[in-house]
Amino acid sequence: MNEQSSKAFSDFLAFMSRNGLNTTAQRKVIAEAFFELPGHHSLEEFYQHVFKLDSGIGQTTVYRTLKLLCDAGLATEIHFKDGITRYEVARPNSHHDHIVCLSCGKIVEIYDQRIESLQREIGEQYGFVLSGHLHNLYGICDVCRKQDKVD
Numbered sequence: 158m159n160e161q162s163s164k165a166f167s168d169f170l171a172f173m174s175r176n177g178l179n180t181t182a183q184r185k186v187i188a189e190a191f192f193e194l195p196g197h198h199s200l201e202e203f204y205q206h207v208f209k210l211d212s213g214i215g216q217t218t219v220y221r222t223l224k225l226l227c228d229a230g231l232a233t234e235i236h237f238k239d240g241i242t243r244y245e246v247a248r249p250n251s252h253h254d255h256i257v258c259l260s261c262g263k264i265v266e267i268y269d270q271r272i273e274s275l276q277r278e279i280g281e282q283y284g285f286v287l288s289g290h291l292h293n294l295y296g297i298c299d300v301c302r303k304q305d306k307v308d
């Protein structure tokens with residue numbers, strides 16, 4: 158595991174013991190696989206990945222472990238228009254938003270300080286101190302637009 162992944166992994170172990178939860182060998186495999194896999198994955202996609210590592214691990218165990226990782230603040234659930242829940246690794250200071258292609262499903266991570274501060278300012282205007290936001294942009298990516306022209 159790289160340094161970030163092993164830090165996240167030890168945070169997970171600490172979370173589990175703090176909450177009196179049993180960190181089984183399977184949960185360890187799942188957590189390690191999750192931290193090592195970049196991107197945004199549905200339960201089904203991630204399960205397929207775990208299955209290749211250990212075919213004895215069931216989808217329910219994968220799902221429960223993902224939930225625990227979310228509870229521990231180490232995974233983030235993301236919801237786009239298609240209604241499929243996806244998971245990504247939550248890293249400190251790694252906040253970003255997403256642009257999603259409605260044709261091929263490509264997901265691009267974006268971060269712009271102007272958007273971040275504008276949202277905070279708007280929150281303040283309404284008397285809120287923001288604790289987070291979900292900001293997804295939708296459109297058609299350049300590859301899909303080019304394909305459309307050929308068809």
Ligand SMILES: [Zn+2]
Nearest residue numbers: 258261298301
């Ligand atoms: Zn596309």
Ligand SMILES: [Zn+2]
Nearest residue numbers: 197245253266
């Ligand atoms: Zn992301």
